Amino acid sequence: MSTNPDYLERQPLHAFTEQAYLDYSMYVILDRALPHIADGLKPVQRRIIYAMSELGLSATAKFKKSARTIGDVLGKYHPHGDSACYEAMVLLAQPFSYRYPLVDGQGNWGSIDDPKSFAAMRYTEARLTGYANLLLEEAGQGTVDWSANFDGTLEEPTLLPARLPNVLLNGSTGIAVGMATDIPPHNLQEITAACVHLLKHPDATVADLCKHVPAPDYPTEAEIITPRTELFKMYETGHGSLRMRAVYTLEEGELVITALPHQTSASKLLTQIAAQMNAKKLPLVEDLRDESDHENPVRLVIVPRSRKTDTETLMAHLFATTDLERSYRVNLNMIGLDGRPSVKNLKTILSEWLEYRTNTVRRRLSYRLDKVKKRLHLLEGLLIAFLNIDEIIKIIRLKDRPKPLLIARFNLSDTQAEAILEMKLRQLAKLEEKKITAEQDKLSKERQALETTLGDEQNLKQQVAKEIKADTKAYGNVRRSPLVERGQAQAIDQQNLAPAEPLTVILSAKGWIRAAKGHDIDPEKLNYRSGDRFLNATSGRSDQNVVFFDNKGRSYALPTHSLPSARSQGEPLSGRLKLSDGAQICCLLSGENDDHWLLASSAGYGFVTQFSHLQTKNKAGKASLTLPANSQTLPPLPVNNPQSDRLVVISSLAYLLVFPIAELPEMAKGKGVKLMNIQPKKEEFIQFICVLPAQAVLKIQAGKRHLTLKPSDLENFQGSRAQRGHKLPRGFQQVQGVEALI
Template sequence: MKDTQIIRTEYSEVMKKSYIDYAMSVIVARAIPDVRDGLKPVQRRTLYDMHELGIRFDKPYRKCARIVGDTMGKYHPHGDSSIYESLVVMAQEFKKGITLVDGHGNFGSIEGDGAAAMRYTEARLARVSQEIFLSDLDKDVVDFVPNFDETEKEPEVLPVRLPNLLVNGAEGIAVGMATSIPTHNLGEVVDAVIAYMKNENITDRKLLSYLKGPDFPTGGIVVNEDELLQIYETGSGKVKIRGKVEVEELKGGKKQLVVTEIPYTMIGAGIGKFLNDVGNLIDSKKTTDIVDISNQSSKDGIRIVFELKRGADVQNLKNMLYKKTRLEDTFGVNMLAVVDKRPEVLSLKQIIEHHVDFQFDVATRKYNTLLAKEKDRKEIQEGLIKAYDVIDLIIEILRGSKDLKDAKACMTAGVTENITFKSSISKKMAAMLRFTDRQAGAILDMRLAKLIGLELEVLLEEHENTLKNIALYEDILNNYDSMAKVIIGELKELKKTYARPRRTAIENAEEVVFEETKIEEQEVVFLMDRFGYSKVVDVGTYERNKEAADKENKYVIYCMNIGKICFFTNTGKMHQVKVLDLPFGKFRDKGVPIDNVSNYSSSEEKIVYMCDENQLRIGKFLFVTEGGMIKQVSGTEFLVAKRTIAATKLNAKDQLKYVGILTPIDHVVLQTKEGYFLKFPAEQVSEKKKGAVGIRGIKLGAKDFVDKVYLTKEGQETKGRYKGKEVSLNRLKLGNRDTQGVKQRG
C-alpha cells in the first residue's frame, strides 16, 4: 500500500483560488465577448455550427432544435436554453445593429413576447454572417482549439472583418463585473476604422467626428451629446435617451401625441410598464389632458397614441411623459471585453486598435495561405509547360516502364536502368530530366486531351496569372501600406453593401421641466371592504350613503387627499399607501385591491389596524402580541417616507395581535383564548422604540395566547365576551402586569 500524503493548506486560500478560477471561467468562457470578434462563446459556437451544418443564407431553413442540439453536443455543453436564447437574440432586428441569423417563424416581438419553442422555429445564417464573420475560415486565418471533450475542433475566434463589438454592442453579466456596449451604425464604424488606419495617432474626439455615438435599432434620441466624449474616452458612463414623440392634428381642433420611437432600454416588458405608468398618471389626476390611450404598434414599427382633449398643453404633456415615465431613460455604458484572455474596460480608440491589429493578423495568415497555394500551382504549371516540350520523350518513358514507380523515378531523378528506350539518344535525354515529385505527379495524372495546342495557351495564361498573384501577395505581405489598402478596400465594399442610414438622433437637449398641476387639498373618506378592495370618495358622497358605507366596509377613515393611509399587520410591518394612488370616484365603484397599490400581501399577512397619517402625529400607540408582549410607541416614529417598515420586533413564532391609539385611559385588559382576563393600570406599560420587543403583559399557559385587547376608563361601562357570555370589564379585579389574570367560566 502506497503512503498517503496529506497536504496542509489554509482553507481560505483554497476558497479564494477556487472562486477566482470560477470567476475567470465565467468571464472569459461565458459572459464577456472577445474584443476581436465581439462575440460571446455561445454566439461564436452557434454561428460556427450553422456554418459546419451548411445552413447558409442561400440554403433552406433548418429547425432551431437541430441547430441547438448540434451546438450543445459538439461545442457548448451548458444547456439548450442558453443556446436557443442566443440564437433568438441574433435573429431579432430590434436587439442588434445587424442581425446575424435569418429566423423563420415566431422569434418574439419588441413588446416582450417570447419566441416560440425551438421545435417550431427555423433558422439559417444571414448573408452578412456568411460574408463578414465566416468567409475565410478555410484559409487558416484563426487558430482552432479542441472542444470540451476533444472530439472536435472549433475556432478560438471568428475572422470578423468589422468591429462587431461596436456594430452589434454587447450585454453580459459575469462574476463581479458586467459589460454593456451600445450598438453603432455600421457605416460610421467603418469610417472610424479607416480614419484610424490612416492616422494611428487620431484622438477619441476626432473619431467621434466619424462615429457620432450610439445608433440603437429602436431609434430614439440621445440627448447628452457633450458627455459622449468622456464616455468613449473612459469606456464607461451613462447615455441619456428619449423616445420620439410627434404631434398629429385631428378634426375639430383636437390633437394627439404619437410615440413612434422608444428608448432601447424599453424593449420588452418596458412598453407595457410605460403604458401602465401613463394610466397611473391619469388615475392619480397628475394629468387630465389624455382622453384615450391606444397601442397601435405592429411589425412595421412602434405607434403608441395618446388622444388629447381640446386645449391640452401639448408641450407640458410631452415633458410629463419624459419626466414621469421611462420614455426618457439612461443606458449604462461599460465597454468591457476580453483582451488576451483578460477582462479590460476599453476606450473607443482601443477597441478599434485591437480590431485593426486582429485584421492585420488575419490578413497576414490569409495571404500566406494564398501565397503558398499559388507557389504550389506555379510549380505544377512550370512542370506541365516543360512537359509539353518533351512530351514524346515522356510518352516513350511511360511505354518503356514496367510500373509507375520506375517512370516517376526517371522523371524526377533521371533513373533509366529499368526502362526500355527506342534509342540511346532518348535514354540520354531521359537521364537529364529533373521534374519535382509534385510536377511528375501532375504530368502522370494529365489527360491526353491536355496535349491539344489550345490547352497549352490556357496553361500559359494561367501561369501568367499565377505569377501576378504571387507578386501581389508578396507585395501585400511585405508592405504595410499595401495590406492596409486591401483591408480599407474590403471595408469600403462592406459599407457599400450593408450600411444603412442612422436611426438614432444625437443632440444636446435641455433638461425636461414638467410643471405638475397643483392638487387642491380636501378632506375625503377612505373605504375598504372585507375583500381588501379600496377606494376614496368625497365627504358628501360618504355622508349621503353613510349607512350602506358603514355596513359594507371594514374600514372607513376620514383623511386628506394629499395624505397617506397607514396600516399595521400581524407580521409586525407597517405599510403606507398614498391616498392619490387610490381610485377616486363614485360610491358604487369597485375600487382596487390594497395589494395592488402597496407592498402588502393579503395571502401572507393580515391587517391589524388602519389609520390616517395624521393620527401618527397626535398620540402614542399600544402594541400587543399574541405571545403577551406589550409596549407603547410614539406615533411620530412611524412618520417615514418608505412604503414599508418594521413597526415592531417580534419573538420567534409570535405575531402582532393588536395596535391602537392610546386615548386617555385608566386600564388595559388582556383576554386570552383560554378565558383568562388580566386588568392592570395603563401606566404599567412602558414606552419603547419601534425596534423593541416590549415587555411581558401577561403570563400565558403552554398553549394559550392573547385573543383580545380592551382599553377601559373609570365610570364608563365596557363589556367583553367569552364563549357567548358578556363579561363586565369594569367589575374585574385590578391586577398587575405580568401576572396570569382571572379565569372566566364558559
C-alpha cells in the first residue's frame, strides 16, 4: 500500500505556513479592516446596511429590533460574531462617532462620555437614515455587481452605488496586517464642491481642491488648530496628523467647556484634572463640575481659585497636560478601484471616486435605456393588438396554438406575442390608442435623452454633477469643526503653579528634610527622631526652590512645595539627592533667582554669584565652588547690595580686612579670586566672613569678650581685596563669632 496517496499534497511546512499567513493577511486587508473607495464601507458595514434595506427598514419605516437585523446579517451574509457585528452597527448609529450616521437608532446607543455603554441588541431598535439612501437607492438599477453569499443561497452586492464619496464624508479607522487606515470625516458641502470642481477641471491640483476642502470636519464642535500648511501637506501626501482643542467660554469667572475633541471622554478628562489637583500640581483650580445634560451634551465647569487667576494660562496648561487637546493621525489608506490597498492623496481619492460614480451613472442609464426600449417594443405590439383586437380575440379563441399565428399574421416578435397572450381579456378590451401613443411619446423622449447623455462623455459628467448638487442640497450642512490656527500650548512650570505661601525648610543632623508653613517657626522645638537634632533651616516661599550646599562646594536644589510637611518628621534627603562619598549638607539657601550670594573657601578665595546659578535639576548636584587643596567651604552669605555692601574677612591669626564687595567678580561657578593675603605656611586660613551693609556696626565675639566696631573704627581695617589687613586688638586672638548690626 502506498504511503503517499494521490489525493495528498506534500509541501514544506515553511511554504505552507507562509502561504497561509499571506492568505489570512489579504483577507484581513480586503475583507475586514480597510474601506473601499467606492462606498467607503467595510464588508460588515455594507452587509448591515444592505440587510436592513432588504428588511424594509427605510428612513420612513417603523423601527425594528436590532437583534432582528443582526440575525439577518449573520444568517444571510456575515457568518461572524454577533457582538462584533452589533458593535459595528452601533458605530453607524452614533452621531458623535459618525459625521453622517447611516443607522437611526432608538434606545440606548451609547453616549459621548462612554461610546460603548450601549444597551444589548434585544433592547434597541433601528432603521436606516435618509443619508443611507444615497448608498442604496440605485442598488437595483443594474449599477453594481452581485456575488453569492457565503453559502451560495443568496446574492449580495459587492459594492454599493454611493451617490456621494462616503469614504471621505464619514471616514474610517482600521488595523490590518502590516497596515492601518485613519481617514477623518469631512463636510459634505465642501467635498461635493471639490467633486464638481474636479469634474469641470480635471487638471486641478491638490491646492485647488484644498480651497474647497480646507480640513476634516468632525461631529464635534471642537477647534481644529493645525496650521493650513500642515493640512495641505496631509492632503498632498495622504498621511499626517492634526490637532483638536476644546472650546471654552468664561461665565461669571468660571471656565465652561462646551465642546471636546473627537472621541474624548468627559469623565476621563475630569479624572485627569482631578488627579493633578489631588497631587497638588494644579492649585489654580478650586472645583470641577459636570453639568452636561440632554440640552447641553458637553458642559464642564472649571472654577478657578481666584478671579485674579490668568484663565488663558490655566487653559493653556490644561490643553498641554490633558485630553482637552488631542492629536489625530491621518492615513488615507483604502482599497482602490483596482482592488489594491494604497495611501492616496485628495485628488486621487476624488478622481477615482468620480470615475466609479460616472461608471455607476452610465450603468444606471444604460439599464434604464434597455427598460425603455423593451417597453416601447411592447407598446408597439399592444398598439397592433388594439387596432386588430377582434381578429386577435378570434385567433386566441379558435386556435390551439395562437402564438405562431399572431407572429405570422401581424409580424410580431416573440416577446410582443407573449405579452398579448398573457393579458387578461378585460385588459385587451380597455386598450386605448391614446394611452398607448401617449406612453410611446413619453418613453421616446426619455430614450432620446438617455441616448444623448450616454453618447457624450461631457453630458454624462454634467449629469453626475447635477445629481451631486441635488444630493448636496438635500443632505448638506454647515461645518461643525471650526478652523482656528493657534500656537502650541505650554504647560506651566510646577514651581510657578504653586501658590506663594511662606515656608520654613528644616534639615536635621541626620539628613531628614521637611517644610513648615510660616516663618515664625522655632525649628529647635520641633520633634525629631530618636538621636537626631536640628541642623539648619531657611525661610522661603512655596513657589521657590531651596538650595542645599555641601562641604565639597556642590549645590543641589529641590522645589520647596514638594517637601513633606513639618507635621511629620520628614523624609531622608538621601532619597531625593545623590551625595558623593564623604559629602555632607552644611547649609540651606532660599531666595529669588536674581538674588546675589557670596561663596568662599577657607583657602581665602571667593566670588559673587546669583541664586539661579546654584540651582540644578540633577540629583547629583553641580560643582558651584571649587575648593583648593586642604580647604573647606564657608557658609554662603546673602548680598543685598553688591555695589555698597562690604566684606569682612577674619583669618585664623586674627587679621581683619574690610573691602567693597564690588571688587569681587560675579561668576556662575569656579574657585573665585583671592579675598585676603593669608600665609598658608603658617597654616593660616580664613575663619570668618561677614557681609557688612553701609553704616552697619560689626560685633566680634571672643569668649566672653565683645568688640563693637563702628563705621569710623572700621576705617583702620579698610583696604583692597587680597591685602593683608590689620590684626585685631589683644584679647581677640581667638574669634568665635562675627555679626553685622544694622
